[in-house]
Amino acid sequence: MHLKTIIRFSFLLAAVSPFSQTCAQQPLTLWYEQPAAAWTDALPLGNGRLGAMVFGGVGEEHLQLNEETLWNGRPRNYAHPGAVQYLQPIRLLLAEGKQAEAEAMASTYFMGLKDPDDSAYNIQKDAWFKKVRAQEALAAAGYNDTGWPAMQLPTPEGWERTSLMGTDGALWFRTSFEVPAKWLGKNLVLDLGRIRDMDFTYVNGKLVGSDEGISKKRKYIIPATLLKEGKNTVAIQVINFFDKGGFTGVKSGRTLVVYPEGGDVDSAALNNSWKYFIQDDNPPAMPRYEADYQPFGDLYFRFVHGNDYSNYKRSLDLDSALSKISYTVNGVTYDREYFISVPHQCLAMRFTASKPGALSMQALLNTPHRKYVVKKIDAHTLSVSLQVSNGVLKGVGYLYAVTSGGKLTVSDTAISIQQATEADLYFVAATNFKNYKEVSGDPVAACRTALARSQRTPYSAIKAAHVKDYRQLFNSFGFIVPAGKNAALPTNERIRQFNMQDDPSLVSLFVMYSRYLLIASSRPGTQPANLQGIWNDLLTPPWGSKYTTNINLQMNYWPAEVLNLPACTQPLFAMMKELAEVGKKTAQEHYGAPGWVLHHNTDLWRGTAPINASNHGIWVTGGAWLCLHLWEHFQFTQDTAFLREQYPIMRGAAQFFNKFLVKDPKTGYLISTPSNSPEHGGLVAGPTMDHQIIRELFRNTIAAAAVLKTDAAFSDTLKALIPQIAPNTIGKHDQLQEWMEDVDDIKDQHRHISHLWGVFPGADITWKDSALMKAARQSLLYRGDGGTGWSLAWKVNVWARFKDGDHALKMIKNLFTPAINELGYERGGVYNNLFDAHPPFQIDGNFGGASGIAEMLVQSHTGVIELLPALPSELPDGEVKGICARGGFVLDMKWSAGKLQLVKVLSKSGNTCHLKYGSQEIELATKKKGSYTFSGSLK
Numbered sequence: 001m002h003l004k005t006i007i008r009f010s011f012l013l014a015a016v017s018p019f020s021q022t023c024a025q026q027p028l029t030l031w032y033e034q035p036a037a038a039w040t041d042a043l044p045l046g047n048g049r050l051g052a053m054v055f056g057g058v059g060e061e062h063l064q065l066n067e068e069t070l071w072n073g074r075p076r077n078y079a080h081p082g083a084v085q086y087l088q089p090i091r092l093l094l095a096e097g098k099q100a101e102a103e104a105m106a107s108t109y110f111m112g113l114k115d116p117d118d119s120a121y122n123i124q125k126d127a128w129f130k131k132v133r134a135q136e137a138l139a140a141a142g143y144n145d146t147g148w149p150a151m152q153l154p155t156p157e158g159w160e161r162t163s164l165m166g167t168d169g170a171l172w173f174r175t176s177f178e179v180p181a182k183w184l185g186k187n188l189v190l191d192l193g194r195i196r197d198m199d200f201t202y203v204n205g206k207l208v209g210s211d212e213g214i215s216k217k218r219k220y221i222i223p224a225t226l227l228k229e230g231k232n233t234v235a236i237q238v239i240n241f242f243d244k245g246g247f248t249g250v251k252s253g254r255t256l257v258v259y260p261e262g263g264d265v266d267s268a269a270l271n272n273s274w275k276y277f278i279q280d281d282n283p284p285a286m287p288r289y290e291a292d293y294q295p296f297g298d299l300y301f302r303f304v305h306g307n308d309y310s311n312y313k314r315s316l317d318l319d320s321a322l323s324k325i326s327y328t329v330n331g332v333t334y335d336r337e338y339f340i341s342v343p344h345q346c347l348a349m350r351f352t353a354s355k356p357g358a359l360s361m362q363a364l365l366n367t368p369h370r371k372y373v374v375k376k377i378d379a380h381t382l383s384v385s386l387q388v389s390n391g392v393l394k395g396v397g398y399l400y401a402v403t404s405g406g407k408l409t410v411s412d413t414a415i416s417i418q419q420a421t422e423a424d425l426y427f428v429a430a431t432n433f434k435n436y437k438e439v440s441g442d443p444v445a446a447c448r449t450a451l452a453r454s455q456r457t458p459y460s461a462i463k464a465a466h467v468k469d470y471r472q473l474f475n476s477f478g479f480i481v482p483a484g485k486n487a488a489l490p491t492n493e494r495i496r497q498f499n500m501q502d503d504p505s506l507v508s509l510f511v512m513y514s515r516y517l518l519i520a521s522s523r524p525g526t527q528p529a530n531l532q533g534i535w536n537d538l539l540t541p542p543w544g545s546k547y548t549t550n551i552n553l554q555m556n557y558w559p560a561e562v563l564n565l566p567a568c569t570q571p572l573f574a575m576m577k578e579l580a581e582v583g584k585k586t587a588q589e590h591y592g593a594p595g596w597v598l599h600h601n602t603d604l605w606r607g608t609a610p611i612n613a614s615n616h617g618i619w620v621t622g623g624a625w626l627c628l629h630l631w632e633h634f635q636f637t638q639d640t641a642f643l644r645e646q647y648p649i650m651r652g653a654a655q656f657f658n659k660f661l662v663k664d665p666k667t668g669y670l671i672s673t674p675s676n677s678p679e680h681g682g683l684v685a686g687p688t689m690d691h692q693i694i695r696e697l698f699r700n701t702i703a704a705a706a707v708l709k710t711d712a713a714f715s716d717t718l719k720a721l722i723p724q725i726a727p728n729t730i731g732k733h734d735q736l737q738e739w740m741e742d743v744d745d746i747k748d749q750h751r752h753i754s755h756l757w758g759v760f761p762g763a764d765i766t767w768k769d770s771a772l773m774k775a776a777r778q779s780l781l782y783r784g785d786g787g788t789g790w791s792l793a794w795k796v797n798v799w800a801r802f803k804d805g806d807h808a809l810k811m812i813k814n815l816f817t818p819a820i821n822e823l824g825y826e827r828g829g830v831y832n833n834l835f836d837a838h839p840p841f842q843i844d845g846n847f848g849g850a851s852g853i854a855e856m857l858v859q860s861h862t863g864v865i866e867l868l869p870a871l872p873s874e875l876p877d878g879e880v881k882g883i884c885a886r887g888g889f890v891l892d893m894k895w896s897a898g899k900l901q902l903v904k905v906l907s908k909s910g911n912t913c914h915l916k917y918g919s920q921e922i923e924l925a926t927k928k929k930g931s932y933t934f935s936g937s938l939k
Contacts, residue, residue: 028318028512030491030834032056035314039064040819040831040841041492043316043323044535045347047340048523048571050429051534052299052347054338056314056325059307061336063299063347064537065397068527069433071604072391073291078112078582078607079589086110087591090674094685095665102674103614103683110590111617112599112609114287124284125241132170132239132280139202139235145174148275154193154255156825157840158244165368166389166539168245169281173236175274177258179227186260188227190234192218193255194248198239204232217250221261234270237279242286243540251825285390289611290603293530293545294388295537296395296429297367301351304360305329318509318516321470322463332358341466342523345450347427348462356421357405363415363425365399368539376410381451389539396443397429398451426454436578436606473519476564477882479508481875492832498816500809500874507812507853507875513834514850515563517843518556524570527604529556533843542840547575549622550600550678551752555790555844557629558761558797558851561636562858564882564890569633573646575606576626580649583608583623587656591620595655598623600678615682620660620675621690623653624697628761631700638888638909640707647704651711654701654718657694661725664740669726677738677754686740691726692758692765698722728758728765728772735782736765736775749784751791753798756780760797763861767803777802785814788828789836789845796852805856805870815849857893860885867893867917868900887911900936907932 035056036042042053042064051066086109093102137143151162151173159167179188190201190208198212201220204227209220238246249255259267312327325336333354340347353359363382365374371387382399399415401408406420417423430446432439454462486494486503494506521533531552536545547553553572560569583596586608591597598608600619610617627650634643661670664686672694673685681687698718705711731742738744738755756776758764765772780798787795792815799808817829819837826839836845856870857880865885876898883891888909894901900917907913907926914923920938 028509029315030318030509030513031313031315032490032492032832033312033314035312036833038832039537040835040837041833043314043833044517044520044533044835045316045321045323045338045340046517046520046534047342047345048519048521048526048534049345050340050347050427051521052338052340053535053537054314054316054323054325056323056336058309058312058327058329059303059305061301061303061325063338064535065296065299065347065427065429066534066536067296067395067397067429067431068534069431069604070294070296070388070393070395071291071433072294072388072393073115073288073603073605074392075437075439075605076113076115077585078290078605078609079586080110080112080609081589083110083590084588084592087674090683091662091685094674094683099682099684106610106614106618106674106683110610111614112289112586112607112611114289116285116287118287121284121287128280128283129239132237133200135279136202138172138277138279139200139205139207139237141205141233143174143235145275145277148174148277150273151276152272153274154247154249156249158196158248159246160244160538160540162246164245164278166370167278167281168240168242168286169283170237170239170279171245172277172279173238173247173274174233174276175271176231176233177268177270179229179232181229183260184227184229185224187224188222188258189261190218190220190222191255191257191259192220192236192247193250194218195236195238196240196243196245196248200237200239202233202235202237204228205235214244214248222258241283288390289609289617290544290546290601290607291391291605292539292541293532293536293604294539295368297365297369297372297384297386297397299399299427300362300364300366302362302364303334305332305334305358318512319471319474320467321474321516321520322467331355334359337463339463339466340520341462342469343465344426344453344457344462345428346454346462348454348459348466349425349427350459351423351425353421357419359403359406359420359423360418361416361423363399363401363417364413365397367395368537375412379410380408380415382410382415383447392439393431393433394443395429395431396447397427398447399425399427400451400455401425424459426451428454433604436582436604470519473565473567474515477515477880479511479878479880479883481505481508481878491834495816495818495830495832495834498813500813504875506816508878510812510816510834510846511559511563511850511853514559514846515565517846518560518565518568521843522556522560522568522571524567526571528553528571528575529843529847531842531844535843542838542842544603546601546603548601549598549626550619550754551794552790552842552844553602554625554629554761555793555848555851557847559847559854561632562854562884563850564884566633566637569629572626572629573633575602576623576630576646576649578606579608579623579626580652582606584652591656591660593656593659595652595657595659596623596649597653597656597660598626616676616679618674618676618683619678619690620672621693624657624693625757627653627697628693628700631704632886634704634707635886636884636888638911643704644708647701647708647710650697650701650704651714654697654714657697658717658721661694661721664726667726667740670721670724671726671740678752680750680752680754681739684739686726687754688726688728688736688738688740689754689757692728692755692762695722695725696758696762696764728775730771730775733778733782734775735779736772738779744779744782746782748782749786751787753780753783753791753794756798760794760801760855766801766862768862773802785810786828787814788838789815789830790838790842790848792828793836793845793848793852796849797855800852800855800870801859803870805872806874808852808856808870809872809874812849812853815845854883858883858885858891860887860889863887864914864916864921865889865891867891867903867915868895871895871898873898887913889913895936902933902935903938904931904933906930 671686910928
């Protein structure tokens with residue numbers, strides 16, 4: 001029976017909370033019994049601007065460092081002048097069904113500008129390539145390679161992980177294999193697996209094959225006439241112009257083998273250790289559409305006590321944002337503590353020994369950038385200065401040390417500490433970046449200013465200020481479920497053994513860790529969290545570690561409002577203001593339209609033009625999607641001053657689509673063309689996702705104008721357009737169509753579920769239209785339950801909106817799959833440090849997964865606050881404090897045996913509150929800052 005009670009009262013309840021204090025008291029720690037063996041084992045620290053990954057080694061400690069504004073590239077124009085003249089021809093080709101021709105035209109004339117220009121690059125490349133190919137003598141069978149170093153092949157992550165960070169160009173590799181007498185007279189197959197990017201392969205000095213392409217497997221036939229009994233020489237020139245280089249192997253099956261043509265049963269494995277020689281590591285700079293986020297450097301500590309230790313523990317305390325290392329060597333206990341402070345803008349480190357005078361170590365600064373200088377500043381300070389390649393940015397870092405007892409000396413290479421009992425070190429860093437248009441900053445002055453703050457303050461006071469500042473954000477929310485028997489295990493073991501019966505509290509730890517990561521990578525006044533938050537150790541990181549705006553950047557901020565971190569959204573909104581400025585030029589040059597537009601990627605320099613390839617780079621709704629975050633922030637906070645400030649950005653995005661939408665000759669509807677359903681299906685006219693986003697943009701812009709009592713005429717224009725936009729359509733397989741045409745393949749399990757945007761994060765499709773909701777659900781069933789990290793995370797949210805908590809939890813279980821399988825290959829899931837694996841690491845899966853868990857507990861996108869709408873059966877008991885709902889409400893909830901027990905509602909703005917739990921509904925008028933508590937039956 002449906003019961004709806006209208007309650008008209010407003011009162012402030014007693015201050016005594018009906019909730020336990022366990023939300024604040026639950027242990028929130030990632031911990032391990034061994035140092036990190038890989039970057040994705042290390043523990044992340046950050047203050048929004050500085051980042052560090054803590055490895056926790058004993059004989060040698062390593063902290064990998066980042067500074068958020070260190071990118072390659074430079075301020076420049078990204079929009080393609082005159083591209084608009086090809087807009088209508090591209091539209092006509094798509095209308096005629098000539099997709100390939102439209103993509104070819106768009107590829108030539110409609111993409112954004114690269115840096116450097118292609119034509120100049122090609123001239124330089126041809127000259128360089130001719131030079132390096134002229135040295136075939138290195139392939140000779142008798143060439144003396146004894147002085148060459150060795151490399152273990154294959155290198156699945158590229159030769160960058162084998163001490164060749166940042167190396168592009170031409171490298172030679174040499175090895176040999178034995179030919180038995182029985183193989184003589186036969187052609188042999190040389191199987192090399194994948195090679196990035198180009199290879200020229202020789203056997204006994206003769207070229208046997210050459211190919212280009214990072215996804216192609218290399219198999220070459222060695223003619224019998226080239227072979228001899230016994231030792232035969234293989235020499236391979238690998239040419240890599242950019243990004244990862246070398247032999248990347250294959251995920252399954254054998255590679256680097258030789259066998260007779262016609263069968264591989266009788267085979268010989270090539271030696272895994274190959275000699276190599278860097279022939280030329282200075283190729284011309286590759287033209288790039290956008291810039292890459294760069295690592296800053298590395299801080300190493302080398303300890304005199306050696307590596308024979310016991311009682312080891314490495315941890316990250318989420319409650320205080322402190323990382324700690326503890327171990328014992330020769331009866332002495334050594335402790336380390338690290339944190340990155342917002343108030344003091346430094347990485348602070350304390351080292352202690354339980355025995356006086358037992359602490360002796362060296363501190364060294366390094367960086368993967370080629371152009372750098374390490375030098376002594378004064379008797380306590382070492383510095384590193386660096387210049388990025390193919391860019392204008394410079395970085396400076398200062399390392400300052402003080403000790404208790406012992407002797408401290410500084411040289412031009414290291415800080416040495418001898419026979420101390422305690423040592424405090426502080427690292428600060430800055431670049432010459434000022435904003436996306438200006439690079440006149442003074443990093444030395446910035447470092448001196450930051451270091452002076454730390455030098456004047458005791459370590460204990462710096463730590464206290466850090467913890468206080470951090471907890472103001474972190475303690476706004478708490479989430480607990482009962483701890484199972486595995487909750488006491490080290491975190492890597494909890495991941496490996498995860499199941500809900502033995503460790504349901506890994507779910508709550510994951511949510512709190514995701515909040516920690518957002519606080520650590522996105523603070524007011526900083527850059528937004530990028531594809532990897534703020535943490536990156538590669539000069540050529542995956543996807544540039546930039547901002548992908550067709551899902552990934554937005555997903556980073558899905559949990560911010562609902563999990564009570566609204567302050568962390570400020571960097572996103574600051575970026576949007578800049579994107580709207582740059583996006584005006586792109587709108588004009590590419591579409592002849594007013595307002596602003598953003599395609600599927602951006603970077604530090606705020607590029608907004610189409611990039612990469614026309615079959616997925618021409619996607620026009622990135623800015624419109626970002627505008628949803630503006631409206632959501634207002635919905636959750638009811639901050640009218642914020643909305644008034646941001647309304648012009650929403651209006652500008654809507655202005656663009658008012659001009660951009662055109663009438664489809666087949667249906668008469670307004671459609672988005674040219675565009676695509678992100679990374680799926682190529683360049684098309686009328687993708688469903690675009691229309692969902694544009695409708696929602698128009699609705700939200702109208703609603704914002706109404707709140708602000710402004711812009712009535714423009715609102716009327718948008719109201720008239722909304723019903724003319726192509727609607728969501730149910731196809732022949734009972735699915736929600738992804739495109740205008742009913743061409744969905746039910747066997748297609750593509751990672752993107754773009755046409756379900758209207759279910760989540762949008763609200764274009766809700767249970768108010770059950771037919772569309774069921775069609776969307778059918779589409780997701782066809783897509784399947786597999787996927788990589790962020791894709792699984794998106795599915796968690798959508799299944800929660802379908803109110804299927806058990807299926808949503810199934811996606812969480814898949815998300816918690818160990819990212820490294822039994823054979824050592826990566827897959828979607830989580831790494832040992834709970835970083836999300838795409839793979840490789842992408843932080844959006846952490847944020848999206850946390851958002852999905854929140855959607856299981858509270859939903860408010862329809863104007864009604866639904867409590868426990870998708871509670872999984874395997875989470876029957878729990879408690880949440882500080883979860884937020886639209887309308888300006890903050891909720892505490894407790895449930896037991898799968899049933900709501902209590903809910904407390906804080907009204908921040910005094911709006912009417914509509915609560916729903918199961919069949920129970922109430923509506924109450926509230927007072928600003930009023931607090932209201934209800935039983936599980938909403939009494």
